[in-house]
Amino acid sequence: MVAPLVTVITPAYNVEQYLAEAMESVLAQTVGDLEYLVVDDGSSDGTAEIARQLQERDGRVRLLRGEHRGSSAARNVALREARGEYVAFCDGDDRWAPEFLERSLAVLQQAPPEVGATFCAFRYIDQAGRLLGKTQVAAPGDYDAVRTLSGHCPQGNGSCLLIRRTCFEEAGLFDEDLFNCVDFDMWMRIHLHASRPLFRFLAEPLVDWRTRPGAISADEGKRVDGLAEILRRYGDLLTPATVGQAFVWPAVLGFYSGRDDTARAWVQRVRGADPRFFLRSQHGLVLGVFTLLGPANGRRLRRLAQQAVRASRHPRTLLGRLRGSPS
Numbered sequence: 001m002v003a004p005l006v007t008v009i010t011p012a013y014n015v016e017q018y019l020a021e022a023m024e025s026v027l028a029q030t031v032g033d034l035e036y037l038v039v040d041d042g043s044s045d046g047t048a049e050i051a052r053q054l055q056e057r058d059g060r061v062r063l064l065r066g067e068h069r070g071s072s073a074a075r076n077v078a079l080r081e082a083r084g085e086y087v088a089f090c091d092g093d094d095r096w097a098p099e100f101l102e103r104s105l106a107v108l109q110q111a112p113p114e115v116g117a118t119f120c121a122f123r124y125i126d127q128a129g130r131l132l133g134k135t136q137v138a139a140p141g142d143y144d145a146v147r148t149l150s151g152h153c154p155q156g157n158g159s160c161l162l163i164r165r166t167c168f169e170e171a172g173l174f175d176e177d178l179f180n181c182v183d184f185d186m187w188m189r190i191h192l193h194a195s196r197p198l199f200r201f202l203a204e205p206l207v208d209w210r211t212r213p214g215a216i217s218a219d220e221g222k223r224v225d226g227l228a229e230i231l232r233r234y235g236d237l238l239t240p241a242t243v244g245q246a247f248v249w250p251a252v253l254g255f256y257s258g259r260d261d262t263a264r265a266w267v268q269r270v271r272g273a274d275p276r277f278f279l280r281s282q283h284g285l286v287l288g289v290f291t292l293l294g295p296a297n298g299r300r301l302r303r304l305a306q307q308a309v310r311a312s313r314h315p316r317t318l319l320g321r322l323r324g325s326p327s
Contacts, residue, residue: 005033007084011074012092016046025095037078042068072174104162116196122207145191150242180226220257244273
């Protein structure tokens, strides 16, 4: 069989409410030369049946099933089967714009040889698929290990990337022992071990990322645990100019989640950062509030800020910043 240009992978666990929309967005891509591997990660709802029905309708879809072992294991199952020159992931509750693959391929194919992946901007949507009026955009240019680490994984979420399959062959598969920050870890290993280590940013918002209760990214405490492991594994790469920046958001998230001892330890790493960074950074400003008021008062102010933002729908104020980032 002739290998497809792109392998698209969807790890799916109990997402019957959203899976059809995600899969339809993949099958509607303007680039049709793809194979679509959907991995049912031991779902207990109708997820597998929805995937099976779309498999019957479109021969590019192949349903793979297994026991519930988490999204890393599900992605790895598909990566071992992947035949495409390029690999992309669309989580079972996200959706792509029809031009996502076309635009990502154009950027990657025109990039210098050292660029192994591209990632795009994305919009936030709620459970019903409504736009939340916020777009996640990274700074322009190419990203190496230090820029990704100090920027707290600007790649945002796994549905935004297009990656050369050789990157996985050289850097390995997803770490199945990590529960959180598994994407972050994978991108860092590609930066460090692949022969094409750079990621290029595409400023177009071509992905809709769904925020919903119960998602792994919604658990701030587990996110802190994941970031702690990432910083333990890769923190030695940071330079004096980037170490403070790298620890600002983890420290804020530590205070948000009540992990005050961890947050205070990270604040100590931040103290050497350029003071101008804190004035330019929303997370730096929030960390200053927590440092001045103390963790309990900071969290109390955050709760008030969340209520004010919900009432006013103007999240760009300082109160809006205090409510926190869902990324």
